[in-house]
Amino acid sequence: MRVFTFLVAAVLSRIAAAGGVVVFPILALRELDDLAAGAVLVAAALAPTVVFSPLVGAVLDSARHPRLFLFGAGVVSAGGYATAALLGLVPFGVVLLALVAAGCVTPVLMGGLSSFVTGLIAPERTAYATDTLAYSIAGVSGPALCSAVIAIASPRWAALSLATAGLAGAVMMLALRPKPHSHGMSDGLWRRMTQGAVYLVRHRPLLLVTASSTLTQIGAGAFPIAAVVFSMQHWHQAETGGWIVTAFSIGTLVSAVAVAIRPIDTLPPALVMACGFALTGILTALSALNVSLAWTIVLVGLSGLFSAPSVAAMFELRTINSVASVRAQVFTVGSGLRAAAGALGAALIAPFVGVDGGVLLSLVGLIWLASAALMLPYRTASAAVVAA
Numbered sequence: 599m600r601v602f603t604f605l606v607a608a609v610l611s612r613i614a615a616a617g618g619v620v621v622f623p624i625l626a627l628r629e630l631d632d633l634a635a636g637a638v639l640v641a642a643a644l645a646p647t648v649v650f651s652p653l654v655g656a657v658l659d660s661a662r663h664p665r666l667f668l669f670g671a672g673v674v675s676a677g678g679y680a681t682a683a684l685l686g687l688v689p690f691g692v693v694l695l696a697l698v699a700a701g702c703v704t705p706v707l708m709g710g711l712s713s714f715v716t717g718l719i720a721p722e723r724t725a726y727a728t729d730t731l732a733y734s735i736a737g738v739s740g741p742a743l744c745s746a747v748i749a750i751a752s753p754r755w756a757a758l759s760l761a762t763a764g765l766a767g768a769v770m771m772l773a774l775r776p777k778p779h780s781h782g783m784s785d786g787l788w789r790r791m792t793q794g795a796v797y798l799v800r801h802r803p804l805l806l807v808t809a810s811s812t813l814t815q816i817g818a819g820a821f822p823i824a825a826v827v828f829s830m831q832h833w834h835q836a837e838t839g840g841w842i843v844t845a846f847s848i849g850t851l852v853s854a855v856a857v858a859i860r861p862i863d864t865l866p867p868a869l870v871m872a873c874g875f876a877l878t879g880i881l882t883a884l885s886a887l888n889v890s891l892a893w894t895i896v897l898v899g900l901s902g903l904f905s906a907p908s909v910a911a912m913f914e915l916r917t918i919n920s921v922a923s924v925r926a927q928v929f930t931v932g933s934g935l936r937a938a939a940g941a942l943g944a945a946l947i948a949p950f951v952g953v954d955g956g957v958l959l960s961l962v963g964l965i966w967l968a969s970a971a972l973m974l975p976y977r978t979a980s981a982a983v984v985a986a
Contacts (some may be wrong), residue, residue, distance in 0.1 A: 608732035610767030616740025629686030646701030652933030655927030671706035672768025687778035709933030717777035794927030816827030817965030819943025828955030849902020879966030
């Protein structure tokens with residue numbers, strides 16, 4: 599029952615962030631006839647996540663009643679998306695500020711919630727797998743929900759559906775009983791943030807995990823654009839690129855369900871993470887071979903199968919390599935860096951859309967391989983920390 603409650607609360611709370619990138623451009627185009635305004639709204643909802651991650655982590659690390667913060671964050675997020683649904687009816691600045699507020703609390707519902715999962719679900723690897731499944735379901739269902747509501751009703755109702763899901767997730771948070779990371783911390787907020795940053799940089803195994811998992815998101819951010827370019831060049835249809843991206847999402851979701859049912863407990867998490875990134879990279883690069891559309895879709899789908907186990911292992915490694923007093927910061931900063939890396943990946947590939955699509959897909963695969971390579975010194979670094 600705990601697993602189900604957490605899964606529902608986490609998915610509903612994370613759907614908004616996943617669906618907003620689909621809704622806002624269409625809503626702005628429909629209501630304001632301005633696609634650029636939609637991009638500004640997406641940035642307003644996402645950018646604060648990166649900036650406020652350390653602050654959110656420091657607050658959660660010292661929170662005596664973390665579920666109240668989780669509930670409050672869900673309410674603020676729902677309010678932001680409900681206000682966004684009024685685009686065209688209220689001043690643009692009001693919508694912008696509401697989405698900035700929603701973006702500020704997003705780290706609470708992402709990395710923040712993840713940092714408490716082992717205190718809610720046992721055993722630990724089941725907890726990590728369940729959280730990974732929550733991310734995967736939200737990542738697929740958010741855009742799917744919005745697309746369906748837009749087709750049936752309008753983008754305004756789609757934004758309202760995201761707000762409703764977020765509010766329901768906030769209410770579900772009250773049913774959770776997350777254990778505080780620490781009690782009676784007397785240090786000031788700035789000092790706790792500084793301690794978390796220093797810990798993250800000086801703890802070499804954790805730094806390797808963070809760097810590896812961040813780098814892989816540059817590839818993930820570039821992947822959808824590379825898939826569209828590849829499709830346009832080979833099959834002259836941008837929509838085909840959507841099917842390629844969907845294949846990866848389906849593979850990720852299937853593996854997330856699999857590891858939630860049967861967590862990988864026979865292999866070290868560092869090995870699972872590194873091998874998962876490597877296999878994702880190899881299969882993505884192989885999918886760029888100009889054989890057929892079926893070949894590309896199947897290979898990309900198979901590459902997605904190794905994504906969820908890698909993410910679950912990453913969550914475990916974050917926990918293993920962090921003390922309770924900075925654990926939320928480790929998770930929120932890691933989540934924020936991954937979000938920033940995804941945006942960076944999309945930005946970096948944009949000037950190269952005229953390059954051969956197969957080359958772009960291969961480069962995406964190489965980024966995942968580079969992420970795996972960063973984990974090679976992990977065992978030595980971990981042994982050095984234990985010896986010290």
